[in-house]
Structures are given as C-alpha cells and as structure tokens.
Amino acid sequence: MTEPPEPQDTTPSPSPGVRGLAWGPGQTPRHHSSAAADGHDDLGYRQIMARSLIRAQLGLSLVCLVFALAVTALFPMLCAVLPRLDHAEVLGLPVTLMALGAGIYPVILIIAFFYNHQANRLERKFISLVGRVDSPNPDD
Amino acid sequence: MTEAISVAAIAVVILLTIGVGARGIRIARTPADFMVAAREVSPPVNAAAISGEYLSAASFLGIAGLIFAQGLGSLWYSVGYAAGYLVLLLLVAAPLRRFGAYTIPDFAGGRLHSTRLRLGSTILVMLIGWFYLLPQMDGAGLTLQVILGAPYWVGVVILGVVVSGNIAMGGMKGVTFVQAFQYWLKICAIGIPSLILIMLVGRGSTLNLAPDHSPAFGRATSVSIPENLQFTVSRATRVTVTGVVDGRPESHLSTTLRPGIYSVNAGANLRFAAGAQVPARIGLVPQRAPMWNSPFVAVGSDGAHPLAATYGLIVATFFGAIGLPHILVRFYTNRDGVAARSTTLIVLILLSAFYLFPAILGVLGRLRAPQLYLTGSTDGIVLALPTLLLPGALGSALAALVAAGAFAAFLSTSSGLLVSVAGAMSHDILKGGVRSFRWCALAAGAVAVAASLLVENFSASILVGWAFAIAASSFCPLLVLGIWWRDLTWRGALAGVLIGGGGCCAAILTTMAGLARTGWAAVLLGYPAIWTVPTAFAVMILVSLATRHDRPADVDQILMRMHMPEALLLGSQRRPARPAPDLFIRD
Numbered sequence: 001m002t003e004p005p006e007p008q009d010t011t012p013s014p015s016p017g018v019r020g021l022a023w024g025p026g027q028t029p030r031h032h033s034s035a036a037a038d039g040h041d042d043l044g045y046r047q048i049m050a051r052s053l054i055r056a057q058l059g060l061s062l063v064c065l066v067f068a069l070a071v072t073a074l075f076p077m078l079c080a081v082l083p084r085l086d087h088a089e090v091l092g093l094p095v096t097l098m099a100l101g102a103g104i105y106p107v108i109l110i111i112a113f114f115y116n117h118q119a120n121r122l123e124r125k126f127i128s129l130v131g132r133v134d135s136p137n138p139d140d
Numbered sequence: 141m142t143e144a145i146s147v148a149a150i151a152v153v154i155l156l157t158i159g160v161g162a163r164g165i166r167i168a169r170t171p172a173d174f175m176v177a178a179r180e181v182s183p184p185v186n187a188a189a190i191s192g193e194y195l196s197a198a199s200f201l202g203i204a205g206l207i208f209a210q211g212l213g214s215l216w217y218s219v220g221y222a223a224g225y226l227v228l229l230l231l232v233a234a235p236l237r238r239f240g241a242y243t244i245p246d247f248a249g250g251r252l253h254s255t256r257l258r259l260g261s262t263i264l265v266m267l268i269g270w271f272y273l274l275p276q277m278d279g280a281g282l283t284l285q286v287i288l289g290a291p292y293w294v295g296v297v298i299l300g301v302v303v304s305g306n307i308a309m310g311g312m313k314g315v316t317f318v319q320a321f322q323y324w325l326k327i328c329a330i331g332i333p334s335l336i337l338i339m340l341v342g343r344g345s346t347l348n349l350a351p352d353h354s355p356a357f358g359r360a361t362s363v364s365i366p367e368n369l370q371f372t373v374s375r376a377t378r379v380t381v382t383g384v385v386d387g388r389p390e391s392h393l394s395t396t397l398r399p400g401i402y403s404v405n406a407g408a409n410l411r412f413a414a415g416a417q418v419p420a421r422i423g424l425v426p427q428r429a430p431m432w433n434s435p436f437v438a439v440g441s442d443g444a445h446p447l448a449a450t451y452g453l454i455v456a457t458f459f460g461a462i463g464l465p466h467i468l469v470r471f472y473t474n475r476d477g478v479a480a481r482s483t484t485l486i487v488l489i490l491l492s493a494f495y496l497f498p499a500i501l502g503v504l505g506r507l508r509a510p511q512l513y514l515t516g517s518t519d520g521i522v523l524a525l526p527t528l529l530l531p532g533a534l535g536s537a538l539a540a541l542v543a544a545g546a547f548a549a550f551l552s553t554s555s556g557l558l559v560s561v562a563g564a565m566s567h568d569i570l571k572g573g574v575r576s577f578r579w580c581a582l583a584a585g586a587v588a589v590a591a592s593l594l595v596e597n598f599s600a601s602i603l604v605g606w607a608f609a610i611a612a613s614s615f616c617p618l619l620v621l622g623i624w625w626r627d628l629t630w631r632g633a634l635a636g637v638l639i640g641g642g643g644c645c646a647a648i649l650t651t652m653a654g655l656a657r658t659g660w661a662a663v664l665l666g667y668p669a670i671w672t673v674p675t676a677f678a679v680m681i682l683v684s685l686a687t688r689h690d691r692p693a694d695v696d697q698i699l700m701r702m703h704m705p706e707a708l709l710l711g712s713q714r715r716p717a718r719p720a721p722d723l724f725i726r727d
Contacts, residue, residue, distance in 0.1 A: 047696065054703045058624050061230040068226055069458070072219065076450045079435045086434050087351045094349055096435040100215035101499035105492035108226050112488050115230055116481050123478070123705040130708060 053126045057119060064115045071107055075099060142527055142536040146287045149544035153325070157551050158306055160318045181316050181473050187486035189316040190470045192323035194221075194461075194487075195494060196272070196553035197279030197519070200326060200546050202601030203495070205518035207502025209424050211432040214502075216450060217601045218495040220457020224608070225491060228462050229484040234477035235623045235702035242469050243560065244615050245568050251622045253692050254630030257637075262568035264614055264641050265465040269561035270588055272464070272607040275600035276554040277592035279519060283546050286523045287539070289366075296592050299547075303554045304585025307562065308578040316473060322552040323490060329545020330497040333526050333538040338500060341508050341529050348506050351433055355418045355510040363511045365408045371419040371514055373397045378416060383408025410514075418510040423597070425513060432506070439666055442658045452667025453605060459673055460608025463615025465564070466556035476706040501525060518599045522546070558584055598652070606648045613672035614641030617680050623702055625684075626695050632684025640676025644668045 079085045079096075090098040181189075199221060206214035241247035244265055249258040277296045284295035348355045354374070365383065377397045381390045384405035401422070404410070412418075426438045436446030437453050461467065474480040505512055505521050509528045512521055523546065526538035562581040566572045570580070595603065614637045621628045647668035650656055656665040664671060684691075692698070 050696075050700045050704065054624070054699060057703060065227065065230050068223065068230075072223065072454060072458075073451065076435055076447055076454075080447045086431070092346060094212060094351070094433040096212040096215070096433055097349075097499065097503060100212065100219055100435065101503075102496060104219050105222065105495070108223055109488060109492060112226055112229055112485050116485050119234070119481060120478060127705055127707050 049126075049130065053122070056122055060115065060118050060122065064111050068108065068111050072104065142539050143288055145536055145540040146543040149540040150283075150547045153544045153547045153551065154302055157318060157322075157548075157555075158302070160321070183474070183479050183483040183486055185316060185320050186470065186473055186479075187483045187490060188320035188323040189473075190319075190467070190483065190487050191490040191494070192319035192321070192326065192548075192552050193466060193470065193556040194225075194491070194553070195323065195326050195549055196604060197275050197546070197549050197600045198604035199494065199498065200330060200549040201279055201282070201519040201522050202275065202599055202604065203498035204502040204505070205516075205521040206599055206601050207499060208505040208512065208516075208521045209518045210426055210438040211434060213435055213437040213446070213450065214601070215435075215499060216437055216453050217457065217605060218498055220454055220608075221461070222488065222491045222495055223458050224461025225484060225488050227458050228467075229481060229488070231620050232462055232623055233471065233480045233484045236468065236619070237471050237474050237480035238477045238704070238706070239623075239698070239702045240472065242472055243563065244463070244465060244468055244619070245564060247468070247622065248618060248633065251692075251698060252628065252630040252633055254634070257630045257634045258568065260634055260637055261615070261618070262564045264610075264637060265564040266561050266584075267641075267645065268463070268607055268610050268615075269465050269557045269564070270584070270591065271610065272466075272604060273554055273557050273561070273588040274592050274595050275598075275603040276550045276557070277588055278595060278598070278603070279546060279600050280550045281592065281596070282517065282519050283523060283543060283550075286517075286520045287543055292596055293593055296589055299550050299554065300585045300589035300592075303551060303558055304581050307555060307558050307585075308581040316470075319552055319556070322548045325548045326545045327490075327494050327497075329541045329548070330494070330501070330522070333542055334497040334500040334504075336534070336538060337504055337525065337529055342504065344507070346507060348510060349433065349503070351431060355432075355506060355513055357412050357414055357416050357418060357510060358508070359414045360412065361414075361511055362409060362411045363514055365404050365406055365410070366515055367406045368403070369515070370401060370403045370422040372401050372422060373399050373417075373419045375399060375417050377419065378413055380411040381408065383410075418513045420513050421515065424516065424518060437667075439663050442662070444659050445663045448660075448670060449663045449667045452609075452663065452670035455673050456605060456609035456612050456667065456669030458612075459616045459669070460610075460612035462619055463611030464607070465560040465611075466553075469560070478705070498522075504529075554588075558588070595652075609648065609667070609669040609672070610641055610644045612669050613644040613676045616673065617676045621677070621680055621684075623699075625681075626699060627684050627688060627691060628680065629684045629687045629690040629692075631687045631690055632680045632682075635683040636676045636680030639679045640672050643675065644672040647672070 086094065086096055088095040199218070203214060203218045206217065236247070239247065239250065241250055245258045245261040248261040249255070277299055280295035280299035281292040282295065284290040284298070285292050345358055347353060347358070376399065379395060379397055381393045381395060383390065385408060386402055386404075397419070402419070426443065434446070436450045439446060439449035471480055471483075474483050501522050505516075505525055509525060512524060512528070516524055523539065523542055526542060527535045529535065530538065558581060561584045562577055565580040565584060566577040570576050572580075617636050617640065618633050622633070647665040651662075651666045656662050
C-alpha cells in the first residue's frame with residue numbers, strides 16, 4: 001500500500017488510479033486560491049454544472065443507443081412485414097446474409113466512432129468551462 | 141496424420157498459455173505491481189486482451205454451426221455479441237473505469253453500500269460464470285471427439301484440469317499479454333482457413349442458398365457414418381448402401397429411401413448421386429423451423445413466433461455483455477475514462493473483423509459440405525470443414541490451426557471466468573486469502589466439469605446466449621441505473637436483481653428440462669430476455685422510488701466521480717489506489 005511520494009505537482013492532469021475527487025462538494029481545487037474563498041455558493045453551481053454534464057452525456061448515449069436499436073430492430077420487422085424480402089439477393093447472395101453477416105458491422109462502428117468523438121468533445125468543453133468559471137485569470 | 145498435427149497444435153497452445161502465465165507470476169507479485177503494469181497497457185493491447193477473453197467457444201465453434209444447422213437467423217448471435225460492446229461503450233465504459241471497481245459485487249457494494257446486495261451479486265456472478273463455463277468445457281470435449289474420436293469427457297476433464305490448475309498456481313491473473321496473444325491466434329485460426337477455403341472451393345453452384353430449397357448434394361458424394369445415428373428423409377432418395385441400416389447389414393445395395401426415419405450404424409457408407417437431397421440428422425436440424433435463409437432464429441419444436449424469439453435474442457445479447465462477470469476487471473487496466481472508451485472502440489473493430497468468418501464457414505458448409513447435415517454436430521462443423529473440403533496436407537494443416545484456435549478460445553474465456561468465479565467465492569463469501577482462492581479455483585473448476593458432462597446436447601451459442609440473458613436481466617439494470625440514476629437504492633437494486641435474474645434462470649431451467657417446446661411458452665422461456673430485462677428495470681425503478689429514504693448520502697459525490705473527466709481531479713491529492721481484492725495477490 002505504500003506508494004512513492006508524489007512530487008507536489010499542481011498541474012491537473014489525467015492521473016490514473018486517483019480516487020480522491022478534488023473537484024467536488026466539500027473540496028476545492030487547491031491551485032486556485034480564489035476558489036477556496038467562494039464558500040458555499042461555489043458548491044451549488046458546481047453541482048449544477050456536474051449534473052448538466054451527466055445529463056448531456058446521458059442524452060448523447062441514449063440518442064446513439066436508440067439509433068442503434070432502431071437500425072437493428074427494423075430489419076426483422078421489415079422481413080416480417082415483407083416476407084418476400086428474404087428471397088432478395090445482393091451480389092448473388094441472400095440479403096439476410098449480406099445484411100447480418102457483414103453490412104451491420106460498419107453501422108455499429110460508425111455509431112461508436114460518432115459517440116466517442118462527441119463524448120470526448122463534451123468533456124473537453126466541460127473542462128474549459130470549469131476552467132473559465134474557476135479562474136478567470138488562470139495563473140498556471 | 142491430421143490427428144497428430146492437431147494434437148501437437150493444441151499442446152503448443154496449452155503449453156504457451158501455462159508458460160506465459162507462469163512468467164506472469166514472477167513479474168507481478170503484488171497488487172501494486174499489477175496496478176503499475178496495468179497502467180502501462182495501451183488501448184490496442186488492452187482491446188486485444190478484452191477481445192481474446194470475450195471470443196469463446198460460442199463465437200469460435202457455435203455461431204458457424206448454428207448458421208449451418210438452423211439458418212441465417214443465427215447470425216443474430218454474432219451481431220448481438222458485437223453490438224453488446226456498443227451498448228457497453230455507450231452506457232458504462234468510461235464511468236465504470238472512473239468508479240474503479242474490479243468486480244460487479246465491488247460496484248454494488250461501493251455504489252449502494254449494502255452487504256446484502258453485494259452478497260446477492262456475488263452469488264449471481266458465480267451462477268453466470270458457471271453457466272458460461274459450460275459451453276467452453278463442452279467445446280473442449282467436442283473438439284477432441286471430432287479430432288481424435290476420444291470420448292466426450294476426455295476433453296472436458298483436460299480443459300478443467302489445465303485451467304483450474306493453472307489458476308490455482310497463480311497463472312493467467314491480470315496477464316493481459318496472454319489474452320491479447322490469444323485474440324490474434326483466434327482470428328488467424330478462423331480467418332486463414334476461411335479465406336483459403338473460399339479461394340479454393342468457394343466457386344461453384346449456390347443452389348443450396350436459394351430460398352425454399354432443402355440442401356442437396358452438388359455432386360456424387362460418398363458419406364461415411366462416424367457413429368450410430370438416426371436421420372430423416374423427406375423426399376424419396378436414391379442411395380447405395382454398404383453397412384448396417386435399420387439393423388440390416390447390406391453390401392453395395394442400390395435402393396430408394398422413402399420418406400421416414402432411418403437409423404444407421406457407425407462405419408456404414410452411403411453413396412448419393414449428384415442432386416440427391418441430403419438426409420437430415422435427427423437433433424441437428426430443427427424439424428419445423430423457419431426457412432434456412434429467413435432472418436429469424438429457430439425456436440422450439442414448432443418454430444412458432446420467430447419474430448418474438450429474434451427480439452428476445454437481440455435484447456439478451458445487446459444488454460448482456462455489460463453484465464458479464466469477467467469483463468469488468470479488464471476496464472480497470474485502462475489509463476482513464478477516455479482510454480476506456482478508445483479501448484472499447486478498438487474492441488468493436490476487432491470483434492467485427494472476427495465475426496465475418498463464422499458466417500463464411502457456416503455458409504461454405506451448406507454449399508460445399510452438405511453431407512455434414514447427415515453426419516455432423518452443430519459445434520463440430522468448423523472443425524470438420526477443412527479436412528472434408530481439402531483432403532491432403534493443406535486440409536490437415538488448416539484443421540490443426542482451427543483446433544488450436546478453438547482451444548485458445550476455451551482456455552482464454554474459461555480462465556477469465558474461473559478467476560471471476562473463484563475470486564467471488566473466496567473474496568466475498570469465504571472472506572479468505574490467497575490459499576482459499578486456490579482451493580476455490582479447483583472447486584469451481586470441478587463443479588464446471590461435472591455440470592458440463594450433463595449438457596452435452598446443447599449448442600455452445602445457445603448456452604452462451606442464456607448466460608447473456610441472465611446477465612442482461614440482472615447486472616445490466618444494476619450497472620446502468622447505478623451509473624446514471626441518483627435515486628437507485630439498494631433495496632430496489634436487490635429486488636430487481638432477484639426478480640429479473642431469478643425469473644430468467646427459472647425460464648432457462650424450464651427450457652433445459654424440456655418442459656416448454658411449443659408455442660409462446662417455448663419463445664418466452666427459451667428467449668426470456670424479452671420480458672425479464674424490462675421487468676428487472678421496472679422493479680428496480682419502482683422499488684427504489686418507494687424506498688427513496690434509503691438513497692446513499694454520498695450519491696452526488698459518487699456520480700461525479702464516475703462522470704467527471706480525470707483532468708479535473710487534482711494530482712496533488714493523489715491517494716494510494718484502493719487495495720486490489722485478494723484474487724490479485726500472489727503470495
């Protein structure tokens with residue numbers, strides 16, 4: 001359980017395994033002396049901002065999830081409504097084989113790429129927003 | 141010849157796994173070592189390790205076999221296994237990494253502070269783990285049966301002894317590299333044979349893919365019967381028989397098989413003319429199922445309500461991957477939440493690439509080796525194809541490669557599962573240390589071996605599909621609501637896990653016992669996720685709302701920890717990471 005003493009690095013950086021949340025209720029970032037003086041009001045807007053991030057992330061996830069489910073669930077539904085569909089051919093092979101054996105994977109990957117890009121963008125936007133609110137004149 | 145090469149290839153895979161695992165013991169001795177080493181794992185290596193652990197007997201043998209035997213609707217298994225990771229990416233990947241739980245009971249305990257919920261999750265982890273272990277053992281038994289003609293139990297016992305012994309000695313734990321290597325071995329072992337077979341024998345008639353067409357021999361074919369079996373003939377078929385059919389010994393008898401059921405003894409030889417319909421082995425091909433190229437999964441003995449069954453499978457596989465017990469720990473080896481997302485994205489790419497090949501092999505089997513409808517077994521198609529289609533040295537070499545890949549699949553998945561099950565037993569139930577972990581590994585392995593001897597007749601993909609259904613109706617709502625919903629309480633979570641997971645288990649046991657074979661009962665009990673997943677979510681939400689006062693006081697802090705980017709955590713406040721559970725301690 002003994003970790004080597006860390007250099008007292010004040011630059012916020014992605015640090016693995018860190019469990020203490022500095023940015024949260026009851027705690028204030030040490031590197032902004034102004035933040036410590038903000039007191040209770042500070043907690044309120046932090047909470048609100050955090051919730052807005054969680055809501056935005058959840059919205060993004062749900063939009064992607066509903067889209068993915070709609071695309072995949074639509075195919076069996078179409079086949080049930082149009083029974084002749086499974087007689088159709090693509091490049092001489094059954095349409096079911098082409099759609100489920102190969103065609104669906106690019107769709108899944110595109111959704112995943114889009115989600116990753118958007119989720120990371122939301123977080124970057126949030127970090128810069130927090131930075132601006134916490135320290136109008138960044139000192140580090 | 142084929143036997144010798146295949147056995148050598150399997151032995152090499154086993155020895156490599158044990159060897160690299162043994163090196164892992166020396167390299168990583170303490171939880172801190174594990175953590176430090178883990179942090180250095182880059183997303184591509186980590187993603188290969190996750191995929192290596194994930195691609196099991198069901199993916200390697202099961203899907204191609206089901207496509208061959210039951211039809212293109214079985215492609216939903218591979219689509220669902222891949223899409224499960226999309227859902228995992230969308231809903232839990234980054235928050236789970238940021239929460240920092242190693243296991244699902246860890247998450248349950250840390251998020252809702254309830255020892256009862258923790259215990260309940262632990263029991264369910266063991267249940268899902270065992271259920272998922274069955275098809276791996278089953279696959280090992282079958283592989284040696286197909287390659288060597290060894291009795292089914294030989295492969296089961298060999299895999300059980302190797303895996304539980306290896307884990308009890310301390311190998312395979314946190315050894316990301318072994319799992320990453322096994323992904324690449326598996327994709328080569330299924331990809332190279334698929335591509336070579338498609339190049340060499342892929343050209344020709346695609347008549348057997350035509351709708352409303354039952355499979356026929358493309359050319360005159362002589363079929364040797366490997367074991368005593370029964371088959372059905374649905375249209376009068378000319379055949380030349382040598383051997384014992386329906387109890388009568390014949391020699392070069394030219395006859396016409398009228399529609400009906402026949403039994404034939406091992407060693408017999410049946411010669412069919414080109415264009416003759418392939419008789420169907422009883423138990424391999426469903427008697428009344430949707431057409432082979434329908435997009436629905438086969439269900440029950442009457443094939444009723446295929447659309448509902450298909451949606452049941454979609455729900456189970458899409459939402460089941462989140463709740464599998466051996467997946468979560470790998471997310472902790474990511475550097476941060478963003479890396480967890482990148483890793484999951486790469487996993488999706490690796491899985492998508494892999495799942496192209498079972499489809500190729502299943503379809504190739506129907507086109508070029510329809511005699512397997514008479515002699516094959518669902519999970520044995522992939523193993524039998526290379527030598528059947530390419531007699532000679534190349535076929536033998538490809539068969540050995542496939543056998544090695546199959547064993548890599550059994551080894552990697554069952555190792556991951558057994559670590560989870562033994563860890564849950566020793567850490568959460570017995571509260572023991574490393575000694576108890578070792579005994580638990582052996583005991584859990586023994587239980588899995590004993591249970592596998594009872595499930596010889598179930599397809600690997602169907603068994604794994606059921607493990608997904610249980611996970612989807614218990615742990616999926618626990619994790620998703622725990623991550624995104626402030627108002628979840630431990631009572632709500634426990635009620636949801638018990639009702640959803642319990643209902644799903646009961647439905648599956650009923651199906652396994654053969655009590656529901658037709659109509660809606662077969663659909664709702666054979667593909668239970670379609671109702672157990674919504675039920676579990678509803679119960680969790682309603683009971684949580686009714687017990688609002690139980691909401692943990694620190695819920696806002698925990699939610700923030702799960703969703704805030706690490707850049708907002710303060711480097712100077714670094715605390716030592718929480719000690720890893722005992723299963724990672726090696727001395």
